[in-house]
Amino acid sequence: MIKKLFAFFMPWALKRRILNTWFGYEIHPSARIGFAWIFPKKLVMQERSKIAHFSIAIHLDHVKLGTYASIGRSNWITGFPTSSASRHFTHQQGKRKSELIIGDHSAITKNHHIDCTNSIILGKFVTIAGYRSQFLTHSINIEEGRQDSYPIHIGDYCFVGTNSVVLGGAKLPSYSVLGAKSLLNKAFEQQFALYAGVPAAFVKPLNKDAKYFTRQTGYIF
Template identity: 60%
Template sequence: MDSNAYIGNFNVAVHLDLLKIGKHSSIARGNWITGFPTNTDSKHFSHQKDRQSNLIIGEHSAITKNHHIDCTNIIQVGNFVTVAGYSSQLLTHSINIELNIQDSNPITIGDYCFVGTASTILGGAALPAYSVLGANALLNKNFTTPYRLYGGNPAKEIKELPKEYKYFNRETGFVY
């Protein structure tokens, strides 16, 4: 934890290789953060020699309440990000039905992103910097165009967002 970082009450974080929280960032309360450690003799994920069970949160970012964050693979949350509302799921692992194995892929959330309530982000997905993921969206692929609203099930680009929006130009993470 870096300076002025905060972890609230009733969070559970188990089986992680690394939990890193940047300056002025927070994990509110009631979140379930899990991983699958790399220092095990389990057959699960044995084909992924470089897999890391990490949650890395940048500076001035916030994960609010009651989310499920599966860090079987790396979840990278950028600077000035808000994972808002309740009940979002970030899930890095699943079953590969073609090969009949447990498999995992990283999740990336770019700088200055807003993730709406009850969203699901799957392994291999990326939300580009300066983007909004609408409430109840399913992000299941790697988007690359910034300054966009993404939403739906599965998520798609909905519209361009102005670069002048104050959320995208903050110098402190706290939103009044």
């Protein structure tokens, strides 16, 4: 904890060297972390990736940001590391990893809650848009009377609308949109589609030539 506090208040150039040396992180010289408490067991930040002010990432096995990937302000990212001595999730030993993997040019905007008790994988050119969305990989298994967890997968070039809820086991296929305030609680397969509702369902196909699906940079002007 003393090392974490010391690193937290250092200027970024020095802080990056401390994080890489003391904690074994792999942070590219062009990557950057703002005034944020980011201390997973393993952290990889590739070229031009960034984490903005006031975000928190703790109790995780692994966080990885691809090139130009970003986590915006005031996001709460937590999990349940596999090294824990707790009885929770012992039935999934060797079958889960508490991790957040963000692909190249993908972005989580701000004020979202990301529960990485199990894996959350965002593909390339993904936008987790707006505010107050929740990604929840764990819940209580009523039949078994225990905590259980399942991974979440968001494909390439996806757009997740504001204030949505995504539950463990859900999959949003590549080149798809999840409408605002939707509940995604299952795995879908059809690409180039709009899914929306509570629970989310297929609404309509999307234009394969839409510029969002063909862009070469993540940032949208």
